[in-house]
Amino acid sequence: MTSTVWFWHMTAVIHIEGLRKTFRTMRGGARVALNGFDMTVEAGQIHGFLGPNGSGKTTTLRTLLGLVRADDGRMSILGHPAPDALPAVAPRLGAIVESPQFFGNFTGRRTLRLLARAGGVPAERVEAVLTQVGLRDRGNERVKAYSLGMKQRLAVASALLKQPELLILDEPANGLDPAGIREMRDLMRELSTAGITVLVSSHILAEIELICDHVTIISRGQRVATGPVAAVLSGFDKGEYRVRVADLDRAAGVLTTAGLPVTRKEDHLVVADVGDAAWIAEQLGQRGMWVSELTPLTPDLESVFLQLTNSAPEPVPTRQVDEAIQPGTIDLGVQP
Amino acid sequence: MNLALAELSRLLARRFVQLMAVLLIAAFGVTVATTVASTHKPTAAELQRAEQEVRVAEIQLEPLRQNCEQRSPNLSFCDAYAQQKPRIEDYLYGVFIFSDEILDLVYFMIAFLALFAFLIAASFVGAELTSGGMTNLLLWRPQRITVLGTKLATVLAAVLALSIVASVLYIGAFYALAEIGGLPGDLDGEFWSDLVLTVLRGLGLVLFAAAIGFGAATLGRHTAAALGLIATYAIVWEIGARIVFQVTEASRPERYMLSSYIGAWMAGRASFYDQFACTNGFGSLCSREYELTWIHAAAVFAITLAAIVGGAFATFRHRDLA
Numbered sequence A: 001m002t003s004t005v006w007f008w009h010m011t012a013v014i015h016i017e018g019l020r021k022t023f024r025t026m027r028g029g030a031r032v033a034l035n036g037f038d039m040t041v042e043a044g045q046i047h048g049f050l051g052p053n054g055s056g057k058t059t060t061l062r063t064l065l066g067l068v069r070a071d072d073g074r075m076s077i078l079g080h081p082a083p084d085a086l087p088a089v090a091p092r093l094g095a096i097v098e099s100p101q102f103f104g105n106f107t108g109r110r111t112l113r114l115l116a117r118a119g120g121v122p123a124e125r126v127e128a129v130l131t132q133v134g135l136r137d138r139g140n141e142r143v144k145a146y147s148l149g150m151k152q153r154l155a156v157a158s159a160l161l162k163q164p165e166l167l168i169l170d171e172p173a174n175g176l177d178p179a180g181i182r183e184m185r186d187l188m189r190e191l192s193t194a195g196i197t198v199l200v201s202s203h204i205l206a207e208i209e210l211i212c213d214h215v216t217i218i219s220r221g222q223r224v225a226t227g228p229v230a231a232v233l234s235g236f237d238k239g240e241y242r243v244r245v246a247d248l249d250r251a252a253g254v255l256t257t258a259g260l261p262v263t264r265k266e267d268h269l270v271v272a273d274v275g276d277a278a279w280i281a282e283q284l285g286q287r288g289m290w291v292s293e294l295t296p297l298t299p300d301l302e303s304v305f306l307q308l309t310n311s312a313p314e315p316v317p318t319r320q321v322d323e324a325i326q327p328g329t330i331d332l333g334v335q336p
Numbered sequence B: 001m002n003l004a005l006a007e008l009s010r011l012l013a014r015r016f017v018q019l020m021a022v023l024l025i026a027a028f029g030v031t032v033a034t035t036v037a038s039t040h041k042p043t044a045a046e047l048q049r050a051e052q053e054v055r056v057a058e059i060q061l062e063p064l065r066q067n068c069e070q071r072s073p074n075l076s077f078c079d080a081y082a083q084q085k086p087r088i089e090d091y092l093y094g095v096f097i098f099s100d101e102i103l104d105l106v107y108f109m110i111a112f113l114a115l116f117a118f119l120i121a122a123s124f125v126g127a128e129l130t131s132g133g134m135t136n137l138l139l140w141r142p143q144r145i146t147v148l149g150t151k152l153a154t155v156l157a158a159v160l161a162l163s164i165v166a167s168v169l170y171i172g173a174f175y176a177l178a179e180i181g182g183l184p185g186d187l188d189g190e191f192w193s194d195l196v197l198t199v200l201r202g203l204g205l206v207l208f209a210a211a212i213g214f215g216a217a218t219l220g221r222h223t224a225a226a227l228g229l230i231a232t233y234a235i236v237w238e239i240g241a242r243i244v245f246q247v248t249e250a251s252r253p254e255r256y257m258l259s260s261y262i263g264a265w266m267a268g269r270a271s272f273y274d275q276f277a278c279t280n281g282f283g284s285l286c287s288r289e290y291e292l293t294w295i296h297a298a299a300v301f302a303i304t305l306a307a308i309v310g311g312a313f314a315t316f317r318h319r320d321l322a
């Protein structure tokens, strides 16, 4: 890992290449958590990190932050090789990894003061971050007595204490109420405007879509998509439109004859490969069918996510609950 | 330094530490209280009677000593006679005599402090490893050896400070008790240097216990690991292996037992009797006794520390942290 090799990654705030990690249990079992994972986060991005449960997000972040040893792969953080150079970059880095635990007997304020002291951060920062995460008035209560969302806020406060250039947040919205989620969103935007790079993992896709400019999607320990949010979405844009008319069957016939793939739904049609929506209205109008709705079906992050993670290299065995319960197959033993 | 201060406030804020400190004070309190209850200032009459008895004893000893000097001056019991000086303290009953009893009391105190140190140190690192507090700290300061080392140094320093304070208070309390409700006894220079040396050795033992507790809990990632190690050692080795040694007639089994070295360390030396030695007929040239000294003990402690604490640091360096 010489610095020349890493030179071309200098602009990337985080660069991960071919990361592999297999957890081995005492009984000799092995679980592949990361299977050659790659990720690049450039300076100034708010980068969303998505993936189903157990896909390896937390493991990636832990490995990057030196808590877990990688089996293979290369990582750099803020232009330095990780984890070797972590002590050097730690002052520029704020991170929370999956619901951090704090010492319950301390108040929130004291927790932060001790951290500030241990990290050589001026004590004024404590009040600043407490206010920033909305805990100023509850700072003198014991952490034990905090709600889940309050603990999460405290965690974010601790990550902000150093005024980091890079913020790594593993599920920061975990346990937050709607107002809290919104505050978190505003906070991230604010930080991003101030030039801070944010890497955030989350399961709230609408949230990611709202705040992130870039995303990386991981499934079964491998990257399945990455890039600007719009680009990732447009890769899944099939030019589909929802068309609503009175006589669905006749309209479907017309459009199919015109060479468009049409799917008949309950009360509307889904037409793909539409270049110009006006053309559909015109075709149907000429035949006396008046279009009551003509809406483009742009893919959202959720549908893309679901498609991508199901099309992962090795499909995830999901939906067992639904598979198991087939309507009519359950005999409750109730006599009619 | 800042890290150490932060660790210190975490240590002092732990409920378990506070509870253990209360128990420690309670144990010492009970010891002092029972002593208070069983001692009294000797009355004039008692002193008079004791003096009388000392005189009687002197008179009885005198002919024995003379007999020795004349006939067989180098017999060991003659030495004993020569050195024996009956004291008033020996003939007072129900009176606490500081010089006679403080050493045993100090042993008791050291045993308690060692147990306290072991538990505190083990739980300090064990609880943080299980709760994820350590992970948090490492995110903040990604230097594992520094973080773990500071933790160990902090707990050792705290335990040492507490033990020094406890020793001074404990010995001071008994001294005051002797002055008020008993007798101080012969407090010559030799006595004090002996006492100080015993306390210093005791403090060493307390630090040893703390380091072992810390190391074992780190190795096993859990406070319970340290307790398990001690319980297993005590049952499997100190009891189980001792029986096996007995059955196989192994020679000098005590030298394999940590407890022997603890005894040797505290007393300066410990003698053991090897019941299976000298069975081959050269009786007179063969000594059945053998000795372990505090130097042997120091070596054994050093090796144990290297294995457990060294092992803990070596594995912690590269381990995956949850």
Ligand SMILES: Nc1ncnc2c1ncn2[C@@H]1O[C@H](COP(=O)(O)OP(=O)(O)OP(=O)(O)O)[C@@H](O)[C@H]1O
Pocket (backbone or CB within 6 Å): A023, A024, A031, A032, A033, A051, A052, A053, A054, A055, A056, A057, A058, A059, A060, B322
């Ligand atoms: N300490 C560990 N020991 C064994 N297996 C582990 C360990 N940590 C994680 N794993 C496994 O590694 C895989 C990835 O886990 P990881 O926590 O990275 O998932 P994640 O993407 O963060 O999931 P989630 O969205 O539920 O937080 C999972 O299969 C998990 O069971």
Ligand SMILES: [Mg+2]
Pocket (backbone or CB within 6 Å): A057, A058, A059, A098, A170
């Ligand atoms: Mg996770």
